[in-house]
Amino acid sequence: MKIYISMDSAAKALGADQVAAGMAAEIAARGLHAEIIRTGSRGMIWLEPLVEIDRGQGREAFGPVSPADVAALLAGTMAGHGPTETIPFLAKQTRLTFARCGVTDPLSLDDYTAHGGLLGLRRALGLSRAEIVAEVTASGLRGRGGAGFPTGIKWNTVLGAQADQKYIVCNADEGDSGTFADRMIMEGDPFCLIEGMVIAGLGVGATKGYVYLRSEYPDAIAVMNAAVDIAREAGVLGADVLGAGQAFDMEIRVGAGAYVCGEETSLLNSLEGKRGVVRAKPPLPALEGFMGKPTVVNNVISLATVPVVFEKGAAHYAAFGLGRSKGTIPIQIAGNVAHGGLFETAFGMPLGVLIDEIAGGTATGRPVKAVQIGGPLGAYFPRSKFDTPFGYEEFDGQGGLIGHAGIVVFDDTADMLGMARFAMEFCAIESCGKCTPCRIGAVRGVETIDRIAQGDGAAVAVLTDLCETMKDGSLCALGGFTPFPVMSALTHFPDDFATRKEAAE
Amino acid sequence: MTRATHPETAEMQAIIDRHLGMEGPLLPMFHALQAEYGYVPAAALPLLADTLNLTVAEVHGVKSFYHDFRDHPAGRHILKICRAEACQAMGANDMSARVLERLGIDWHGTTPDGDVTVEPVYCLGLCACGPAAMVDGRVVGRANSDRLLAEVGA
Structure with missing residues (x-):
């Protein structure tokens, strides 16, 4: 037994x-x-x-x-x-990235290879750099961290850059509330991420990789460190990867509680031992990244999906999905939800199906009032938008973003003015301080929402204008996207803002 | 358990020197110092600055940027409570208010007897079993105030 x-x-x-x-x-x-x-x-x-x-x-x-x-x-x-x-x-799931998660012993390399592990890497070892990058491009894989930038194009930029040293940096600073896919795959199938990073290294000519892993995930840190040791011992990492004459090695680095370090340039500064302040782009990290060298910065899920792309072929992966959102997406359903968890499926499933049918509505049994998609910088969607198909362009068209594909469900007791205030407060706490719209704007945002709460109806126009400034003037997504939750709460749930005003009058 | 003693210079330097071969070693050095002492001692900053050819101001600037690094010892138990949206959807605000009230402290505070420090955390990745917390590095899902207080012996 x-x-x-x-x-x-x-x-x-x-x-x-x-x-x-x-x-x-x-x-x-x-x-x-x-x-x-x-x-x-x-x-x-x-x-x-x-x-x-x-x-x-x-x-x-x-x-x-x-x-x-x-x-x-x-x-x-x-x-x-x-x-x-x-x-x-x-x-009901299509598990490609998470095929082994929950099935195998995470730290058994034998278990990993018995379930298809290393097949992708072995295939990649027989390909040229350009062929490896072309395969990723053909798969249609896009950055799963949230930006959705085509992974193959990023790799191609690094491949084309001339340098004595290139790097693969895995962004494992999964700070968005409602997301835990990175944590789950690092704890449940760590060799999959390692294999993806080795393939990335082979593809662009990088010999060194780093995983920047947030300190809030001590279990994932322990599993990843153990897995890297095992992989090095087995020759998956090191001077001679699987005896094929190419080198790649990697280290796990631990973050220190700064949300903004999930932004790639801030992450690179942190990795270099500096304040996690955002860098202006250009130069792109693909050309001047870690230590000023050409660097691939990819999210955990992007890199952990690379092995299956090579194992089953780019065409197999690209056959799933919707429009320009190809393949599968591990959707994390969280918050006040009856059946919460990770649901990997092809892009295209309508939001309402995920929430009502797959997740079974709220845990409290009360009606769903709002869902926030894509973490603390994602928009709040009301029920009227539940027919939106899960895809990058589809969510963009509805004034939202899929981000790292986390869905947080709220029941009808949620106070949307309170959630908008929290979004501004969070931005103020986590701002790196480099640009003014974010650093000052978030503080003014909290104050302005407090004025609305106290019945000052004129403050609504001020908040709207402030959000425009933050959106257009911020250097990165923290200040630039905080207006998404704030304005969506204000637009879709005006009663939560108006009742305070009327009550005060 | 970490030691909150008066650290010796030679000992701190030895901890720092263990990370010299790394690329970008400053954060790993801070982590190692805090793992040893429970905080980053002020006396370590000039040692770090000398070792890495930085100014003390630069080293202080890095340390103070990150929420994790303390400049004084924490309580015997460290309770981190998630304040992020998914946990709020499951009543985290009320829960943390009750915990803080019972302990008589605010966020980042330590009880007068030095037993418990409460810190906010923005997501532990336990978003489908909130409200979530961490007690001395151990994760707790579907938390409530009574259970958290019991976990820290209060």
Whole structure:
């Protein structure tokens, strides 16, 4: 009998370690022949701690499991969800990037290769640099961090740059609320990210990589460090990658709690040991990045998707999706939600289907009032926009952005003026201070929203004008996109702003 | 557990020197110092400046930019509570207000007995099981004020 329990930090936060310990004790007490394997998470967070049991007929899912359930579970008297793969939330997904996450032991390289790992890298080792970059371009893969810039074009710029040293920098500073895909893949399938970075290095001629990983993710830091050691020991990293005569090695670097370091130029400054202040572009990081050298800066999910592009071919990947949003996107459904978690699907699924059908509405059972898509810089969408298909251009056309594909659900008790104020407050706390619209504008934004709350209707025009200034005048997305949540709250939920005014009068 | 003692110069220099081979070593040096002492001692700044050929002002500028680096020891327990949107959707504001009221401190404050420091954090990546918190590096999902207070022994 094999027993699978997640070691993902969301599972741990809900008691997975206690369940695993109880399970081990019960197995010993009963003298059972059973092996406990810690995996990543399947992404069905409402079922965590999820326990899967394979009695020789495939994995069956049980959850959420508490330590008190362990005896009944082993005795076979606890009701479950049937075969894991048939749970609708999983069965409806197209898992390409997250194919192994929740299935394998994250730190077993044998498990990784037994499930298709390193096939992409082995194929890339037989290709020229230009062919590698062309494959990524053909896949249509776009930056999953939020900007959606075509990954192949970025790689091509670095490939064409002449320098004695080039770098691959993985942006693992996943600070957006409502997003946890980076964390899940780093904790659940770390070799996938490593393989993607090695392929990137081969493609552009970079021999050194860094993962800039936020300090708020201690579990991911531990898993990634262990995985890099294992990969180096096995020759996946080092002076002679898989014996093919090419070098690539990498390090994990830890951030220090600054949200703005998720912006690529700020991240590079931080990595160099400086204040995480945004740099003006140009020069592009692709030409003058880390230490002034040509640098690929890609999000975790972009890089972790590269192996499957090479394993299955660019055409296979590009066949999924909608319009210019090709492939799959790991959507994270969070906040006040009944069935929250990670749902990887081809681009194009309407927002309302994701929220009402896939995620089952709110956890509190109350009506959905608003959803924020794309983190703290993303717009709040009301129900009237729920037919928007999930894609870069489609969300842009509705005055929003998909960002890192996190959806935060709010029920009808949400105070949208309060959320708009928080957006400005957050921008003020996290501003790097380099440009005035962001540094000063965010502070004035909080004050102006407070005036609206106190009944000053004239302040609405001031807030609107301020948001225009921040949008047009800020150097990066922090100041430039904070107006998205603020203005969408004001536009779509005017009652939350008006009632305060009337109450004050 | 970290030590909040008066750090020795030679010991701090040894910690700094362990990172000399790195590209961009300053943040790893800060992290290592804070891991050892629980904060970045002021006496380490001139050592860092000398080692990296920077001014003390530059080193201070980097340290003070980042929320993580403390200039004084924290309480025996560090409670980080997520203030971000997904946790707010699950009642994080009320929860943190109750915790802070019971402890009689504000954000970033430490209880007078030195037992508990409460810090805000903007997302722990536990957004589908909020409100979320972290107690001495351990993650807590679907938190409530009673449980968090019990976790820090208050």
